[in-house]
Amino acid sequence: MSQDLAGEPVTAFRAVALQSACHAVNRAESPGASRDLIRAAIDRVHDQISATQRFVGGLKLVVLPEYLLTGHPIGEPLPEWCERAALAPDGEEYARLADISRDTGLFVCVNAYELDEHFPGLYFQASVVLDPRGETVLRYRRLNSMFAVTPHDVLDRYLSIYGDDALFPVARTEIGNLAAIASEEILFPEVARCLAMRGAEVFLHGSSEVCSALLSPKNVAKLARAVENGAYVVSANTSGVYGMGLPAESADGGSQIIDYRGTVLAKAGQGESMAANAEIDLAALRRARRAPEMMNLLPRQRFELYAPSYAGTSFYPPNTVRAGETARAHFATTQRAVIDRLAADGLI
Known part of the structure; x- marks a missing residue:
């Protein structure tokens, strides 16, 4: 049974999907100016989370939107985006985010671009969960992306450094088993399934849509x-998303919390909002998962039937990105080659 920091059992708590505005760094005059914008974004988030906590009783978890601190790249070369927008795992920005968790006593999930000392010149998009002590309890790096590097693009080296367990991490915490899904990866059922196979109970989904x-x-x-x-x-x-030329409200609103039966418990309209807050009832979830009934789908899975199809099939290839050699156009070119191959084979 999950326990809180005082040792008391946690069977239910409130979470908020915090709907906050993103101020992009793309047009900042210099990398230094970009970092100033990132620091300002963290300060805004700190203020918003602190204020939200005063209004939402029993709050223990805050999930932030995708790339809230920076916006997304719009064609910048990979090394430039590293310098302009990517966070160092042991750097100032994460330290300031950890301060938010410690100051509020909350679990906070943030999605950001980040550096990796083993892959200079590249960055990954990561969802990181900080616990009430300010410690990192989860680091998930997005595995599917149209325009950014993922661990799959450097798979062999990535696995040699971090091992298989780094691909689908689940954090067993005082408020249940947490896992992250980034942005459009909600459209890839295999990602959520692999996390559920490892015990995930609450999916933390940062998006900008x-x-x-x-x-x-x-x-x-x-x-x-x-x-x-x-x-x-x-x-x-x-x-x-402000400051990159697109109409700002193109990705605005609809933050929501959905329970294990598919019921929308809370949903925000448009504008900055903490309206998407609801109770996460772990006891009810666990009772449902342990009941032998038709709608308890997870324990009914017959993975042996599907494993040969996955093991014997490759669509989008791994290991195609090389630091210092890969331009951003590489990703669309690779997808085009995959489409042409699958069409030639009569699969699409």
Whole structure:
């Protein structure tokens, strides 16, 4: 049974998918000016989380939107984005984020671009969970991306350094088993499934997406990932992305919390908001997971049936990125080659 920091059992708590505005660093005059914007963003987040805590009783978990501190690259070469926007795992920015967790006594999940000493000139997109002590209890690096480097792109070296367990980490914490899913990866059911296979109970989803009252692909996927894995989804969207030329409210609103049955418990409208807050009932989730019934889908999985298909098939190839040699256009070129090959084989 999960326990809080005082040793008392935790069976339920409140979480918030904090909907906050992103101020992009792309047009900052220099890397130094970019870092000033990042520090200002962290200060805003600190203030918003502290204020939210005063209004949401029983709050223990805050999930922040995707790349909230920087925005996303819009064509910058990989080394430039490293200098302008990527955080060092042991650097100032993460230390300041850890201060937020310690000051508030909350678990905080942040999504950011980050450096890795083993891969100079490259960066990864990471979802990091900081616990109430300010310690990093989870670091998940996005595995599927259209325009950025992932561990899959440098897979052999990545596994030789970090091992298989680094790909699908699950943090066993005082508030349950936490796992992160980044942005469009909610559309890849294998990611959530691999995390659920390792015990994940609450998916922390940082996103920056078009808000829609319709069943958009991501909204469908959030419901599906919750139902098929018997897990909560805490999905935080940006409240606009400013400073990169796009209409700012293109990615604004719809942050939500979904329970293990696929019920939307809370959903924000547009604008900066803490309205997407709800109770995470771990006791109810665990009762549902342990009940022998038709809708308890996770223990009904027959993975042996699917394993040969996955093991014997390769679509998007691993190990295609090399530091200092890979331009951003590489990713679209690689996808085009995959599409051409699959079409030639009659698979698409």
